[in-house]
């Protein structure tokens with residue numbers, strides 16, 4: 644395996660879910676590094692028809708606490724409160740991933756034959772940005788986990804920053820890892836190479 648590809652695959656394998664976090668930065672890392680990484684990822688993640696509907700907002704400090712406090716207090720199911728509570732009290736920040744729904748609708752109107760597929764394409768592209776950001780944060784020395792309290796998060800986001808038509812797709816909660824990831828098992832899933 645050529646070394647650049649091997650390095651990429653190693654990085655991909657090192658991205659893991661880490662729930663045990665503390666609200667601190669890794670050594671020699673600044674929040675600006677997170678912003679720069681997410682900015683590049685949003686720019687370079689491909690989108691259908693180059694529609695560029697991916698959006699991201701990074702919450703830290705009070706904005707992070709305020710959003711997770713809202714989710715924690717409003718979520719009706721007791722068992723689902725664990726992650727919002729730990730995000731509020733133990734994490735440093737959250738990258739909220741959104742998509743511009745107005746652009747999705749524009750594409751649906753312009754290409755009605757593919758109307759049903761556009762929301763799927765848009766979600767694929769956002770997912771791709773989410774995994775890239777998760778991997779980049781890991782390379783910066785953070786631990787992170789992915790959450791989907793989409794509607795509740797949207798309700799608490801500042802309206803002057805987040806437009807009405809932006810739809811929340813996921814939240815990458817990050818901080819300094821307190822422990823490593825739990826052991827992960829893999830199923831047999833061989834990729835056939837056909838000639």
Ligand SMILES: Cc1cc2nc3c(=O)[nH]c(=O)nc-3n(C[C@H](O)[C@H](O)[C@H](O)COP(=O)(O)O)c2cc1C
Nearest residue numbers: 658659660661726770788789790791792824825827
């Ligand atoms: C599309 C997607 C959605 C996920 N949603 C959640 C979620 O809502 N809450 C959560 O705690 N983890 C979520 N995860 C994390 C997965 O459970 C986790 O990635 C998986 O168990 C593999 O573990 P790893 O991330 O350590 O490789 C999600 C992961 C993916 C890829």
